[in-house]
Amino acid sequence: MEATKISELRRALEQRQTEIQAEVDRMGDEIRSIGQDQGDEKGSLGNHFAEDGTNVTEAERLSTIGDDLREVLAQIEGAIGRLDDGTYGACQRCGKPINPERLEAFPYVAYDIDCQTILERENALRAGR
Ligand SMILES: [Zn+2]
Structure with missing residues (x-):
């Protein structure tokens, strides 16, 4: 593969990596803030069941997406490593x-x-x- 093509690919992969990492961080914050909300509501009148349920589901959804994104991050890292050792593009x-x-x-x-x-x-x- 040509050197220019490799550096082009590397740049694209690294950019993708940065974007996904930012997304993972954002989701972590969101999950934490959901946890915080629940903590704040503890000891209140107990009419927040429906809301709590929604928050739990939302936190689970976010953490599933977070896992998927981390998986992609690992794949991108692997791809960059393969660009380095010249095996990129081979199964x-x-x-x-x-x-x-x-x-x-x-x-x-x-x-x-x-x-x-x-x-x-x-x-x-x-x-x-
Ligand atoms: Zn194969």
Whole structure:
């Protein structure tokens, strides 16, 4: 891969990394502030059940999104590492080149579509789904 292409990719990945990290931080703050609200309401008249339920669901939703984002962050980090060691664009499972259109859409993917499908199936089986 050309050096200019590599630095271009690296810049794009690093920018994505910064954006996602900011989003993760923002969500952490939001989750904490939800927790705070609940703490403040403790000892009140107890007519906040519905509201508390909503907050718990919201906190769970945010933390699920946060987990997904952290997963993407790890993938981006891996992709930057692969740019460094020159294995970027090769499937980390079978070593075949990843479809360029797939890389274009998801520059941080580590596997080609076949391996991704297999791995997802294996994960689903392991999780007992
Ligand atoms: Zn593969």
